[in-house]
Structures are given as C-alpha cells and as structure tokens.
Amino acid sequence: MTGEADGAAIERLIGLMARLPGLGPRSARRAVLAMVRRRAVLLDPLSEALAEVAATVRECATCGNISTAETCAICRNPARATGEICVVENVADLWAMERGGLFRGRYHVLGGVLSALDGTGPEALRIPDLVRRAGEEGTREVILALNATVDGQTTAHYIADQLEPLGIRLTSLAQGVPVGGELDYLDDGTIGAALLARKTL
Numbered sequence: 463m464t465g466e467a468d469g470a471a472i473e474r475l476i477g478l479m480a481r482l483p484g485l486g487p488r489s490a491r492r493a494v495l496a497m498v499r500r501r502a503v504l505l506d507p508l509s510e511a512l513a514e515v516a517a518t519v520r521e522c523a524t525c526g527n528i529s530t531a532e533t534c535a536i537c538r539n540p541a542r543a544t545g546e547i548c549v550v551e552n553v554a555d556l557w558a559m560e561r562g563g564l565f566r567g568r569y570h571v572l573g574g575v576l577s578a579l580d581g582t583g584p585e586a587l588r589i590p591d592l593v594r595r596a597g598e599e600g601t602r603e604v605i606l607a608l609n610a611t612v613d614g615q616t617t618a619h620y621i622a623d624q625l626e627p628l629g630i631r632l633t634s635l636a637q638g639v640p641v642g643g644e645l646d647y648l649d650d651g652t653i654g655a656a657l658l659a660r661k662t663l
Contacts, residue, residue: 472498524595526571526588528553536560542568545602549592549621551575551609554646559607562654567605570595575608575617584620593624603631605657610635 472494479490497505521527522534529535536542546567550556556569572587584590596604604625608614622632635657 525569526553526573526591527556527569536568542566543599544568545600546605547592547596547599547601547603548605548607550607551614551617555607555609558646558653559657562650562657564654564657565605572608572617575611575613576620577613587617589621589624592621593628596625596628596630601628601630603633606632606634607657608634 476487476490476494479485479493480487482490485493497508518530519528520530520532522529522537523532524537525534527534527536531538544567546565547570548556548559548565548567549570549572550559551572551574553571556571559565559569570588570592572589572592574582574587576582576584576587592604595601604621606618606621608618618634625632635653
C-alpha cells in the first residue's frame with residue numbers, strides 16, 4: 463500500500479498492472495515503482511505508447527491479426543499470396559509462427575477454439591470467414607497450427623469437415639509439438655520443425 467489517501471491513482475495503476483498475464487500484485491507493484499522512479503524514461507513514454515495503441519490498433523478485417531490499418535501488413539504483402547493459409551487460435555500464436563520466419567503465406571486467427579466446457583461454439587469463432595476466404599482466394603493448402611490440446615484438436619477436425627467440400631489440401635503441424643503444448647511457449651526451432659514436417663489430414 464502507498465499509505466496515503468492521495469495514492470489512490472498509484473494503487474489503481476498497480477491493480478490494473480496486476481491483471482496482466484505473468485504479473486501478480488507484487489510484480490505489478492515493483493513495475494509501477496520502477497516507472498514512477500524513472501518517469502521520464504519509463505512512465506511518460508509508456509503512457510504515450512498506450513494512448514497511441516488504444517487510439518489506433520484494430521483487428522485486421524481479413525485475418526484477425528492486430529494492426530493500425532484496416533488490413534495488416536501480412537495480408538497487404540503480395541509476396542505472401544502463396545495460396546497457403548495458416549490457421550491459429552490467437553494473435554500470440556501468429557506472432558510465434560512469425561518469429562521462426564519459415565512460413566511465407568498468410569494467416570487466419572480464429573479467436574479461440576471450440577470448447578463445450580466454456581460454451582464456445584462455431585458461431586463464436588471466425589470459422590465461416592475462413593471457409594469463405596479459402597474459397598475466394600484460390601487457397602491450395604490450409605495449415606491447422608492449433609495447440610495440441612483436446613479443444614484444439616476438436617476444432618481442427620471441425621474445420622477439416624467444413625473445408626472438405628472445397629477439396630483443399632489440409633495439413634497440421636507435426637513432430638516437435640508436445641501434446642498439451644501451446645505455440646506461444648515453444649521455441650522457434652521446435653515450431654520450425656513442426657511446420658516443415660506438417661502432415662496431411
């Protein structure tokens with residue numbers, strides 16, 4: 463605690479920081495103290511960056527990536543119109559795939575996976591958009607780079623069923639991705655090996 467009634471703003475900032483993934487109350491408090499002590503080099507630039515992101519960032523209308531334009535840089539890049547779409551659960555997974563630098567096609571962010579427990583059905587995900595894109599963009603291959611969890615694999619099978627009438631080649635990441643593993647926590651080499659050794663569904 464700050465110990466002062468006028469420290470409410472700092473306590474609010476600590477509370478908000480503590481909600482971030484990987485930060486608890488103690489680490490949030492340390493981060494806020496560091497920012498306050500080094501206001502000119504940490505707090506002020508962070509405040510400006512947060513305001514800019516809040517004002518400009520949106521979802522890419524095509525793939526669901528985050529961007530400051532209506533269409534993200536990957537979707538705008540003509541060199542990435544390879545006829546391959548890599549399907550991922552969320553933007554963090556897209557970034558994980560991009561870190562390896564091996565995939566040169568385009569992406570499709572589902573925004574989650576099917577989950578009976580959480581009540582997430584197909585209508586809550588961007589699966590219909592994927593089917594439409596695959597048909598309209600002349601897609602040759604859809605790579606299902608979903609996490610190796612029960613919900614991830616259930617989602618992959620559902621997508622495969624939806625895309626089957628289009629006759630598109632369907633593949634999934636292969637060796638190197640452990641059962642229950644999440645892409646965002648894997649190293650670049652593991653993701654690269656799984657991408658190169660992908661298998662046909």
